[in-house]
Amino acid sequence: MNYETFVDKVAQRARTSPERAVGLTRATLETLAERLTGGEVLDLAAQLPRPLQRILKPHPDTEAADRFGAAEFIARVGQRAGVDGNAARNAVRAVFTTLREAVTGGEFDDVVVQMPRDYRDMVEPALAPGAMRR
Structure with a gap:
């Protein structure tokens, strides 16, 4: 998936403009990079x-996830x-x-496995049958 398609899909799913989707995507990926181990971020x-x-750069001194x-x-x-909490969620x-759609299933599973149970509300919509067709 190319960059423009990724951003357009995030915009559609978040019901926002492509310009706003760029900032939301950046904020989410920067936060995800902090939450994953360095090796997983690179993968x-x-x-x-x-x-x-370029957004998903692990800190060179940190392999461990925050x-x-x-x-x-x-x-x-x-x-x-x-943005407020609802818009962020x-x-x-x-x-x-969109990540699930853009990467191999195994790679997305590797990301999800590093998330604790309380992330379910955010991750399960990506895992739902048909999520990739939206």
Whole structure:
């Protein structure tokens, strides 16, 4: 999937403009990069378009993931994107669903397995049957 298609799909799913979807995608991926191990960030980035790869850069001194729950994930995305919690949650769902579509199933599963149970509300819409057809 190319960059423009990725952003357009996030915009459609989040019901926002493509311009706004760029910021929401960036905020979500930056936060995801903090939450995943460095190796997993690199594996995920390798399957995404170059502009998204640049966002997913693990810190060179950190292999370990920063352990925080779903509420903190949403708060960080909201702060980065300048949106409220509901808009951040919708954006995260849209980005996760689009990620699932953009990368191999095994790679998406590797990302999801690093998420604790409280992330279910954000990740399960991406796992639902038909999620990739929307």
